[in-house]
Amino acid sequence: MLNQENKELLTVENLDVHYGDLQALYNVSLQISPGSIVSIIGSNGAGKSTLLGTITGINKPTRGKITFKSQDIGSVPTHTIVAKGITMSPEGSRVFEKMSVEENLFMGAYLPNARRKRQELLKRVYGLFPVLKEKSGQLATYLSGGQRQMLAIGRALMVDPEVILCDEVSMGLAPVIVKDIYHKIREINREGMTFVLVEQDVKRSLKYSDYSYVMVKGKIVMEGPSSELPEDEVKDAFFGIHKYA
């Protein structure tokens, strides 16, 4: 049993989160194995972003435990969690608008360990997303939606973390760009990076991840290896068909 627990990189156990009187998460548990891509599927308001926000310390849990590499991180401030090796590409990308693309990436390598490897990390990000190199001197505010998303993922890579949480990578983007970004995520994953992807797109989530959780109204209603989860049932759950609601 103990062995099994240690194997996981990140575990969430029996998590409850409230916004004031409103409960956003109910008894949520999940395990993230090192080197995997895990997707969390759900519609608007299912609690996906709250879950990622709680893992990164932006929201504080009212109950439950979050463990990263056997350390309890449930009540640790965000910047400390980032220093331990978890970062997030937040919803809506949230790049630093008034900074150039390169400065955004430099900010990714803010912590001492990443700063020491800055040139190496920068080269890797530019290799993955050549468009960022082309636009390196431009203010981030002038980037297109897809480029902003690449910049947000690039910035997360510059942190040199062990896990990257991606909140709604595909939101508002053209399908061809989304496909491209997902291929890059898989490429980065092959080099050993662990990803947690939050998505509304059932088909794509199942296709690109190793393991999936389906959330409805703040609860996890279904989970399993992505290749074994029946897409139709996931969709039923997603749309709140009665038995899952």
Next chain:
Amino acid sequence: MEVLLQLILNGILLGGLYAMIGLGMSLIFGIMGIINLAHGDLMIVSTYMSMVVAMRFSGNVFIALLITVVVMIIIGFLCQTFLINKVIDKGPEPPLLITFGLSIILQNVLLLIFGADAKNIPTRVSSENIVTTPWFSISEIYLINFVISIVVILLLSFVMKKTYFGRAIRATSGDIVASELVGVNTKRIYAYTMALAMATASIAGLLIGMTFTYSPSTGTQYLIFAFGVVVIGGMGNLVGTLLGGIILGLSQMVGSYFFGTAYQLFCGYIVLLVILTFRPQGLFAGARK
């Protein structure tokens, strides 16, 4: 005509000092969104501190500046960490109340220690002219004020643009969550920002003490100047702050030429009101909501 030229020149030079006064205020508002009502009083505290140190070291203002800057940096850091950071997540009113309270406390502490009499910092720098031409003259202290302000603003711009420290400050002012997600301790950055603002305030404090007389209640007057500079220049915009200072200085001086010296401050405020009406985001700010 020569008089007007002289006043314009004085207005520009005085504007440098005003920019220096507004600089800290602009940093604090631009980065933390806090209106520091104690800014003028903290500055005057540093003026008194410089006076005490300068008198102790036979009028050496450099030692006074050095010691005051260090002490004010520490005060700024502690104020932010133990007072303002505790309430900064609770909306704009609690920090406003704290700085208001701080302002009252500081004024009264100064009154207790130094009394209500106007004072000045004894210094070898004189208000005599170092440049005299048939058309205009430049006083030594005004020139020193202006040059120091420019140097400080340029230095600060460099730090903001080129160092990790400056980038972290700009990132925090742009997006707190995104900054935390790259590992920036944003509360700590706030404390550093306040410390930096206090360093600029103590330089401004010393210059004021060398240029004008002051008393425990003078801080309020300079708070309004600082407001003016920040409003005209746009919040958190360093070059704007310099230009804001110059515009305020100019409008005071040129106003006094046309309406008499009694209307000097009044003319400054009129320009401030006009700008506030037509460009509430400041003359030199980008589109800021």
